[in-house]
Amino acid sequence: MTTQPPVLSIDGLHVRFRLRDAVVHAVTDLALTLHRGELLAVVGESGCGKSVLAHAVLDLLPANATVTGTVCFGPHNSPVRDLRGRHVGLIPQSPATALTPVRTGRTLLAETLKVHGRPATDADRVAAEAGLDPDDLARYPFELSGGMAQRLATALALAPDPAVLIADEPTAGLDRLLVDHTLDLLRRRCDNGSAVLLITHDLAAAERVADTVAVMYASRIVEHRPAAELFAAPAHPYTAGLLDALPGRAFRPIPGHPPMLTALPAGCPFAPRCAHTDDACTVQPATADGAACHHPLTRAGAR
Ligand SMILES: Nc1ncnc2c1ncn2[C@@H]1O[C@H](COP(=O)(O)OP(=O)(O)OP(=O)(O)O)[C@@H](O)[C@H]1O
Ligand SMILES: [Mg+2]
Numbered sequence: 001m002t003t004q005p006p007v008l009s010i011d012g013l014h015v016r017f018r019l020r021d022a023v024v025h026a027v028t029d030l031a032l033t034l035h036r037g038e039l040l041a042v043v044g045e046s047g048c049g050k051s052v053l054a055h056a057v058l059d060l061l062p063a064n065a066t067v068t069g070t071v072c073f074g075p076h077n078s079p080v081r082d083l084r085g086r087h088v089g090l091i092p093q094s095p096a097t098a099l100t101p102v103r104t105g106r107t108l109l110a111e112t113l114k115v116h117g118r119p120a121t122d123a124d125r126v127a128a129e130a131g132l133d134p135d136d137l138a139r140y141p142f143e144l145s146g147g148m149a150q151r152l153a154t155a156l157a158l159a160p161d162p163a164v165l166i167a168d169e170p171t172a173g174l175d176r177l178l179v180d181h182t183l184d185l186l187r188r189r190c191d192n193g194s195a196v197l198l199i200t201h202d203l204a205a206a207e208r209v210a211d212t213v214a215v216m217y218a219s220r221i222v223e224h225r226p227a228a229e230l231f232a233a234p235a236h237p238y239t240a241g242l243l244d245a246l247p248g249r250a251f252r253p254i255p256g257h258p259p260m261l262t263a264l265p266a267g268c269p270f271a272p273r274c275a276h277t278d279d280a281c282t283v284q285p286a287t288a289d290g291a292a293c294h295h296p297l298t299r300a301g302a303r
Contacts, residue, residue: 004036007195013069015056022262026052028219039190041198041206044216050199054166089162091170095153099141105152106137116160130155131181146173168199183209207231215239218269225290235291235298238270
């Protein structure tokens, strides 16, 4: 892992949503640290809590959420409300619905640049950097394709040049060339001293650009290690299952389904789907050497 100072530290983070007759445990006891120059990929199946984590970090959760734990930015532990934009930016998942519909892309981008003390004339350059043809800035968000809206959202997040960028599925709906363009852009930002938390379903993308990878399962981080180590020798059976499901590997899906977040088991939440489950797994495993598992694969050697 990098020796750069942390720009984002999350500790003991829990997020609960109150529903009429249940409580959703969307993020449980989560700790992560992001350093200057680091690209951290957060991966995991749909519904495991990745976007809720992003919104909790940015203090953007709705009123039915209860959040506990700490989120600190930079060395000064500044409140996130003062830091949104220039210090920490978000490329939201499903940007088409997040973009203000009554302003053109150019107006949205010019306003964001102005708020952050940059000339509106930078709009074309920032759009092009995000892979968006500057001519498309004349359109309203509802006139954009999903992929164009994605790139406009990326341009809007890049405009303040934030020290920390949280990118929630920034390559969804893009074709291969634009996926690579966006990934290279994120990688370059880190190489220039920013930090990126990249939420993605695309494990190949994570393998290509991430320094570190955090694997989420049923609201918890179950493995968090340097990317090269994790892809070469996953320690958690869930991570191994995700990798085995890839077309370029065994192409074998993980059997079963994740547990409901309204009814999480007391022990390891992956136990019902895991080939290595025994009595020890009825107790929630502590995290050791980057993996929360009673029977980690790398410590026991290849199983
Ligand atoms: N406002 C809310 N009220 C109640 N439950 C919510 C709310 N927002 C999210 N959830 C629940 O929190 C859980 C985690 O959702 P989240 O959007 O973080 O998943 P995700 O990992 O980002 O999935 P995907 O990969 O599909 O984007 C889900 O069970 C979701 O239904
Ligand atoms: Mg999501």
